[in-house]
Amino acid sequence: TAPVLEVRDLSVEFRTPHGTVNAVNGVSFALDRGETLAILGESGSGKSVTAQAVMDLIDSPPGFVTGGEILFHGQDLLANRHLHHQVRGQSITMIFQDALSALNPVFTVGWQIGEQLRVHRGMSRRDARARVIELMELVKIPYAAARVDDYPHEFSGGMRQRVMIAMALALDPEVLIADEPTTALDVTVQAQVMALLEDLQRDLGMSLILITHDLGVVTDMAHRVSVMYAGRVVEEGDVYSVFKNPAHPYTEGLMSSMPKATHGDQKLVPITGAPPSLANIPSGCPFHPRCPYMRPDTCVNEHPPLREVVAGRRSACHFAEEVFS
Ligand code: SF4
Numbered sequence: 001t002a003p004v005l006e007v008r009d010l011s012v013e014f015r016t017p018h019g020t021v022n023a024v025n026g027v028s029f030a031l032d033r034g035e036t037l038a039i040l041g042e043s044g045s046g047k048s049v050t051a052q053a054v055m056d057l058i059d060s061p062p063g064f065v066t067g068g069e070i071l072f073h074g075q076d077l078l079a080n081r082h083l084h085h086q087v088r089g090q091s092i093t094m095i096f097q098d099a100l101s102a103l104n105p106v107f108t109v110g111w112q113i114g115e116q117l118r119v120h121r122g123m124s125r126r127d128a129r130a131r132v133i134e135l136m137e138l139v140k141i142p143y144a145a146a147r148v149d150d151y152p153h154e155f156s157g158g159m160r161q162r163v164m165i166a167m168a169l170a171l172d173p174e175v176l177i178a179d180e181p182t183t184a185l186d187v188t189v190q191a192q193v194m195a196l197l198e199d200l201q202r203d204l205g206m207s208l209i210l211i212t213h214d215l216g217v218v219t220d221m222a223h224r225v226s227v228m229y230a231g232r233v234v235e236e237g238d239v240y241s242v243f244k245n246p247a248h249p250y251t252e253g254l255m256s257s258m259p260k261a262t263h264g265d266q267k268l269v270p271i272t273g274a275p276p277s278l279a280n281i282p283s284g285c286p287f288h289p290r291c292p293y294m295r296p297d298t299c300v301n302e303h304p305p306l307r308e309v310v311a312g313r314r315s316a317c318h319f320a321e322e323v324f325s
Pocket residue numbers: 248249250285286287288289291292293294295299304316317318319320
């Protein structure tokens with residue numbers, strides 16, 4: 001079956017007075033119906049910018065989408081502004097890290113959740129309000145009917161994030177993008193919000209893109225994972241096989257450097273060096289300055305394309321077969 005959303009060869013740059021920042025450099029991934037895809041990467045790997053491009057948020061200088069396609073049910077949103085505008089916020093919605101700044105402090109949460117219903121579904125205030133209470137119950141906000149007229153500051157951080165999720169679900173989206181949705185919350189609340197997202201994804205059968213730097217979140221919740229480095233996808237596949245047997249040295253490094261890795265008894269070994277500046281990405285393979293498998297001529301000079309290593313597994317490493325074996 002055709003994917004719901006497919007991003008092909010997407011590139012985004014930011015033109016600053018100090019030079020061009022190449023934030024996304026040919027990212028490709030596909031999202032199936034009812035699937036949770038994790039986009040895993042360190043900060044500055046381009047994962048949030050990729051999501052922003054999908055949401056049409058890279059729409060003014062200094063940010064430019066410089067290439068690629070964003071296909072929603074096969075239609076390229078980058079070639080059709082009108083369609084892109086219609087789809088984002090309705091069929092594809094997003095929740096952000098910081099619910100407090102995403103909510104308007106002067107309107108009640110009920111009014112804000114209901115806005116989409118009044119604007120896009122033409123619902124009356126009364127019908128919208130009834131549906132809002134259902135949505136608040138769906139995201140497990142206690143005493144929803146009593147809290148619908150409360151203001152954002154009257155909710156805890158975790159409950160505000162639930163309000164955001166209710167807003168994102170109001171129009172029954174096919175795709176929900178969650179960008180580090182729990183980073184601002186304490187650990188117990190994080191787990192509760194993630195469990196809620198997992199339940200909603202399954203019960204509503206929607207497709208979920210989970211943007212995270214947390215390996216534990218990926219193993220708990222995602223079906224497939226795309227690992228990003230320096231604005232590119234370097235490895236992709238189903239979560240179990242990618243983490244069991246990485247096909248890219250960066251993924252392998254992540255596995256041995258992060259405490260939540262599946263081999264819990266192994267010593268933690270950090271990846272040497274630092275992630276590259278996106279204003280000055282290394283030649284050839286962008287991971288070459290840090291890579292234990294690096295071979296001078298090939299890796300320094302030739303850009304490794306993302307290619308299939310075995311069925312369902314892709315890696316952007318010239319020597320993926322050696323890493324994988
Ligand atoms: Fe390492 Fe070369 Fe593979 Fe890049 S292409 S990950 S430098 S072995």
